[in-house]
Amino acid sequence: MSSTTASDANGYWYPGIPDREPARAVLKALREYRAAEQEMRQRIRNDLNINEKDLQALHYLMHAYQHGNALGPTDLSRLMSISTASTTALIDRLVGSGHVERQIHPTDRRALKLVPTDKSHVDMQTSLQRFHERMMDIASSLSPKEANVVTRFLLALTETVDQEPQAPWNPVPIAGPS
Known part of the structure; x- marks a missing residue:
């Protein structure tokens, strides 16, 4: 990722002002980190055979589970800012891939909780x-x-x-x- 490109030569968004070179180097390193992280996340999604939204949902569900909480479909929909229909499709994919189970909520039998497997x-x-x-x-x-x-x-x-x-x-x- 540290190869020199045309954007480096022209300063990308930041003009090549000599006293700003250290700041440009920091922002360039940050861009390179973000690109590398996105590539890593793509490899993980490929390994797990799930898409970005599914990975994000799995992260939320596992985080809640590790802290002794249970998320339901409405909670997940709200956290991810997606519609209930999209949430249902996402949950169906995660259940289908074996990453999540739907369970009856322990205190409200009308509600579901989503549990990472x-x-x-x-x-x-x-x-x-x-x-x-x-x-x-x-x-x-x-x-x-x-x-x-x-x-x-x-x-x-x-x-x-x-x-x-x-x-x-x-x-x-x-x-x-x-």
């Missing part, structure tokens, strides 16, 4: 454990001061990305080949 735990652990361990090793190699700087930086970027733009974005037209 042993297969989903094994599949996710097999697919993700080595990545998580290596990522934790890298993060653990930071000093507390370095970890604080990285954390503040990423939280500030997250806050910026989560905010609505203050003014309309007017992109500069990109000239095509002549």
Whole structure:
């Protein structure tokens, strides 16, 4: 991923101002990380034979299960901001692939709870454990001061990305080949 491209030469979105080179390098590294993470997620989806929404739903269900909570179809629909029809189709796929079971809710027999199966735990652990361990090793190699700087930086970027733009974005037209 660290190969030089035409976008590097022209500064991508950020003009090649010498005193901004360290900042450009950080943002370039962040873009490369995001691309690598997306590729890793694609490999995991391929390994599990599920799509991105299914993987996201499985993450929510497993997280809730690990914290002693149960999610129902309505909860999942709300978390994922998808329609009830889409949620039903998603749940059907996860049940069909053996990753989730529908069970009667323990306190409301009219409701369902969605429970990740042993297969989903094994599949996710097999697919993700080595990545998580290596990522934790890298993060653990930071000093507390370095970890604080990285954390503040990423939280500030997250806050910026989560905010609505203050003014309309007017992109500069990109000239095509002549």
